[in-house]
Amino acid sequence: MQIAFIVPELPEVEHARRTLSRWLEGARIDAVTVQDARILDHGVTPARVVRALEGRRVTAVERRGKWLRLALDSGRVFSHLGMTGKWVRTEVGAEETRFEKIRVDATARDKTRRSVRYLDPRLFGRFVVVKEGEADLKAWNELGPDPLVDGIDVSALHAKLAKRRLAIKPTLLDQGVLAGVGNILATEALFYARIDPRRPSRDLSRVEVGKLSRGIRRAIDRTLAKETGETIQYVEEPGAPNPFTIYGHEGEPCPSCSRPLAKMFLGGRGTVLCVHCQR
Numbered sequence: 001m002q003i004a005f006i007v008p009e010l011p012e013v014e015h016a017r018r019t020l021s022r023w024l025e026g027a028r029i030d031a032v033t034v035q036d037a038r039i040l041d042h043g044v045t046p047a048r049v050v051r052a053l054e055g056r057r058v059t060a061v062e063r064r065g066k067w068l069r070l071a072l073d074s075g076r077v078f079s080h081l082g083m084t085g086k087w088v089r090t091e092v093g094a095e096e097t098r099f100e101k102i103r104v105d106a107t108a109r110d111k112t113r114r115s116v117r118y119l120d121p122r123l124f125g126r127f128v129v130v131k132e133g134e135a136d137l138k139a140w141n142e143l144g145p146d147p148l149v150d151g152i153d154v155s156a157l158h159a160k161l162a163k164r165r166l167a168i169k170p171t172l173l174d175q176g177v178l179a180g181v182g183n184i185l186a187t188e189a190l191f192y193a194r195i196d197p198r199r200p201s202r203d204l205s206r207v208e209v210g211k212l213s214r215g216i217r218r219a220i221d222r223t224l225a226k227e228t229g230e231t232i233q234y235v236e237e238p239g240a241p242n243p244f245t246i247y248g249h250e251g252e253p254c255p256s257c258s259r260p261l262a263k264m265f266l267g268g269r270g271t272v273l274c275v276h277c278q279r
């Protein structure tokens, strides 16, 4: 079965971080163009963004959960890819790309120039500039531990889950529990851990939370290993291959026991599971 499209989760955003870091870390921003002010927060003008960024040097490209943060020699920029956002690199002076919202032209330390552009057909992304001395974004500050940046502390996660009566699958989607886990990662990780997504979070044993944390890491590593191009490839075309183990494979044989995978809705989100293997 094909999947409609993939919303960026931790692995896709980590891939975007790695490429952006190659393109922009250490570079000085020469010019910024905001083609579509709807990507900015309400009340923020393109002129203000341009003033805050031009002439600044990018010191690091960081990520927590599904958020990117560009640290500058003064201030920082937060970028969220929403559902369909992506950063691409083009020739300097190349024509405006389809769905282009923001353009950043910069000069690297080796004096080579580059043009990096943010494209977003559905426009659910965000681009927020925070000046030196201002607090980080609230959404960034409220994120729980990031499985790659911080690792998963099994005891701490077990203690956190022990306070939640909600089913484990929707609990994992709470960005304050673990940053960056979305519908795909949660579905795949619970299958790897052989845990039924409907189980109340507080009923999971410490051993099961350990299996779950290894399942999350396995699902992240598996997707990251498939990201080979320069920019994220969103699977949008009908008939495009589904790269996941059980996500989007409802009705097909379980990879473990060969009985058909089931689909149900939990917390309003489609969930695939094997009712025989996941307990």
Ligand SMILES: [Zn+2]
Binding pocket: 254, 255, 256, 257, 258, 259, 274, 275, 276, 277, 278
């Ligand atoms: Zn099975």
